[in-house]
């Protein structure tokens with residue numbers, strides 16, 4: 425079912441051009457059967473919990489431990505960029521350069537390359553957002569130039585097979601090996617990469633390790649988190665499923681491993697040198713197919729600058745001028761009170777180690793007391809960055825959460841109403857609840873909304889509208905410029921009370937109160953819904969009646985949730 429989004433702002437809002445987007449809303453209703461013909465069931469998900477099925481992260485760990493030492497004849501090393509699109513503080517890149525320098529001592533002809541692999545079927549299957557993909561392509565262009573200054577060529581390969589295979593397929597492994605060996609004319613090659621913790625990507629690496637041979641060796645590193653998933657366990661050696669005790673351990677861990685007075689984490693910096701012979705830069709020739717960008721309003725087309733330098737100056741600016749007001753400003757809808765770093769963090773253009781190191785300076789060298797009593801703005805900012813680590817830890821421990829099964833399996837019994845028309849109206853910001861609509865329109869126009877906005881709209885969809893939270897999670901994935909699967913699933917699980925360490929099901933946000941508290945002057949709402957009349961209580965013929973009564977829908981949500989949980 426394809427429809428043109430009917431929302432068209434009034435002429436008195438010249439800054440909001442008409443949204444001319446044709447949307448297929450049904451794609452958000454279920455798992456994509458083309459790529460996942462046999463979606464995981466609750467029963468098989470539970471096998472991860474009762475240990476009758478090994479978690480991909482465990483399988484990967486075992487395979488890595490079994491790896492043989494590198495072959496002496498290896499003379500080519502490759503760093504495989506994934507979502508770590510940076511040169512600074514990139515562990516696997518650092519290791520790659522280190523390895524290259526060792527090889528170079530015995531073999532002056534040793535070569536160092538960087539690669540990035542495009543697989544559009546991964547993007548389709550994962551519902552990646554056009555905003556984010558466009559940003560990534562810009563980032564790759566800039567990264568290619570920066571690497572060229574170090575005499576490291578960045579090659580962009582495209583995997584394309586007639587079966588629409590994902591990168592965890594045997595077809596991909598064959599392609600990947602062939603491409604690597606083509607580059608080295610059949611000589612053995614060592615490849616470094618940072619681990620991506622989504623299940624599909626973990627199985628891709630497992631397959632590559634299982635098929636690793638004398639010619640191709642893949643070395644994987646934990647780089648995306650400050651503290652790698654699995655490192656922190658309870659006193660009894662079990663896995664944490666609640667944030668606060670896990671966070672206490674996280675803080676203790678950082679304090680214990682503190683580098684020196686200038687840093688809480690060790691940073692991995694490669695030397696600015698000329699690594700290979702000079703080469704002719706061949707910019708890659710690839711443009712994103714229309715199917716990925718058609719959800720983005722063309723007239724609004726403006727991406728943040730996709731460079732490491734831009735990420736770094738955003739961080740500096742935040743720490744110097746905004747971080748002290750973070751506690752008060754972060755939830756306000758019309759303020760730009762947060763760091764805005766998520767687009768850079770989610771694509772790996774800046775490391776969270778670097779962020780915490782610099783925040784640590786602003787915090788006068790303190791990263792929380794043991795009692796976690798410091799609630800200063802800067803400490804709370806660091807805590808938010810820790811949530812990201814926590815959600816990755818969760819995704820590794822409960823891998824089915826990245827396969828569209830909620831952490832709390834009992835919530836699969838919730839009787840969602842799943843009205844497709846109601847869902848569509850939520851998507852396009854036409855529910856008749858101004859605070860929700862303003863946020864959803866901002867998401868459509870810009871690809872970014874702050875954390876409070878995500879909580880408000882996720883709570884409204886799953887509780888007041890009783891639409892399966894997974895429909896909304898997919899919509900966010902497709903529209904966020906900063907999408908990060910573990911944080912998105914974590915956030916949706918929290919708001920819909922189906923996830924890990926979630927808010928209790930009886931906590932249903934009151935939309936009127938949220939609007940009063942976080943947009944008291946209605947500045948944000950009026951910006952995005954210019955057709956709303958100025959005086960409170962009056963309605964406009966251009967703006968719909970509310971889809972639901974807030975009080976009644978709250979009561980209904982409580983009943984439906986209670987009967988399932």
Ligand SMILES: Cc1cc2nc3c(=O)[nH]c(=O)nc-3n(C[C@H](O)[C@H](O)[C@H](O)COP(=O)(O)OP(=O)(O)OC[C@H]3O[C@@H](n4cnc5c(N)ncnc54)[C@H](O)[C@@H]3O)c2cc1C
Pocket residue numbers: 754762763764765766767769770808809810811812815873874875876878879882900904906907908909911912913914915916919
């Ligand atoms: C329903 C829902 C969906 C979400 N989806 C995503 C997503 O796809 N990608 C994403 O990066 N974040 C997601 N979040 C978390 C959070 O909303 C964003 O990280 C934040 O809004 C990004 O803006 P910022 O960088 O200015 O944040 P800041 O407040 O400046 O925080 C700095 C960084 O800390 C991390 N962070 C902050 N809050 C959280 C949080 N609650 N959970 C996990 N990490 C956090 C992010 O990496 C963020 O960039 C989601 C939250 C909810 C409730």
